[in-house]
Amino acid sequence: MDGAATTRWLIVGVDGTDSSRHALEWAAQQALLRELALRIVVSAGARAPVGAFGAHLPSESVPPGEAGTPSAERLLEQAADWVSRLFPELEVQSRLSYTRPLDALLAEAAEPGAAAVVVGSRGLKGIVAAFVGSVGIELAARSPVPVVIMPHEHAFAHGVRGRVIVGVDGSEPSRRAVGFAFAQAAFAETDLVAVSAWQPLVAFAAATGPIPPELFDDSTAEEAARGSLEEEVGAARLRHPGVRVLQRVVRAHPVVALLEEATPADLIVVGSRGRSGFRGLLLGSVSHSVVHGAKGPVAILR
Template sequence: MNGATTTRWIVVGVDGSDSSRHALEWSAYQAMIRDLGVLIVAAARPLATDGFDVWSSVEEQAGKAEGVGARSLLDHAQDWVSRLFPELSVRTRMSFDRPAQALVTESHGPGVAAVVVGSRGLSGIAAAFVGSVGIELAARSPVPVIVLPRDHAAAHGVRSRVIVGVDGSEPSRRALAFAFDQARFADTDLVAVSAWQPLVAFAAATGPIPPELFDDATAAEAARQALDDELMDLRLVRPDVRVHTRVVRAHPVVALLEEATPADLIVVGSRGRGGFRGLLLGSVSHSVLHGARGPVAILR
């Protein structure tokens, strides 16, 4: 942590909202246990007014000059993190781009390990807009993106698990590798979830299917074997990670959200098998992102 050339960074966006405070504290703790630094980013635009009580005076004192509010917020955020984690390397950066673009730009910077944002508690309707920072960032960032919900209650030091969705796609494999590393650093349990659904529902769309595959037991066993295959290599290189498996007869979104608690980190790929390339995110990652009660990590 002694030089800019060797430090790796977690980038976190702040806007004055309560969810961005959660994102900042979560990022600082994750950086501390990984020996990373924190780069705090704010966009020079009107600050949010729906939270951050501890910084509520910042916006009132900032005035109307462009960038002054963001600069004041960054100063207070840096001071806040430094008080919580005095040994942490902390930098700040103000951008005049819109928030999503500012964070996408930073995600391509040297040494960036992940980007973290708060969701600000977007509703289902608001979440459908392309301009949602979390959705756009997750679709364009080359590094993992972690989104924390507005009501996230897990503070630093609270023991949690890592829940990862596994479907055999390339983004899922990258999510699985990230989940193993996350569990190892945090010394916590990893729960790998594979969801399967009755093949009868897909028979009309996929054509003739051998009769034996309509049997639920056969389908469940195939899903279990596929999950074990996906885990095999990572279990060998990360034997210290405590891995639990769940093979669930359910939609993937339901399986992940029912398994996870607000303290858990859910990790998913940005799109699974058969995802439509024209969409910013796949349907599973999009639905998990806006249905989770705890942090969600998305990997492309």
């Protein structure tokens, strides 16, 4: 908590899909762990009548407004009741919104006390639900607080203790990701794995033009990646001395390095865009690809 007068909230968007159920359960566990309250948000717009909370929803999609209110209210009531049964000690608040799902979550994220937003990435294939796909991506690109996206296909790693995996590349979003990752690892009392990936400079020669011969030495790229990693991790470690940190300097594409390191039990943390991100894209290519390839939750920081 930040103070006696301020309640901190973890916000979760629920739409009736299995993916949003995983998001709800994960958010509730994290809220309890971090001594936060939980705010469940449901939009009265179109939702998919599938998943754990979809049994009593109409088979057709309903537009925002009064027509969708009864089913949205039932969904919200079921989600809140389910969480309260699993975590009776958790403070839970429900919010029904009549705006678009993206606008509803952005409004909640902008409120004082918002700590992070959690959403599912997708329900069943071919079903258009409220908090999926481009909505999650745009939310991550615009939210003032971290956004955690649960995977399309939720996998389980039985008997594996979850870690925090963070991608490091020297950018400002990366520094914020490292800070969030350390705080998360400290709360969870788990290991943090900091990954800095590098690729041979010869791979970029065709795109960037002539490169001085001395820069083709792979050790130059590797040392640059190692230096960036040590600088960012060193600063955050001073604030969280109790976190056990494992450093990985990997010759690979950043997406490959992160996905190969992580298990479904791990939380991957990345910046919204790295040093080479294109401003015309909502998210950088690395964060976008990690979201679509991960088997566990992914946290994205702007």
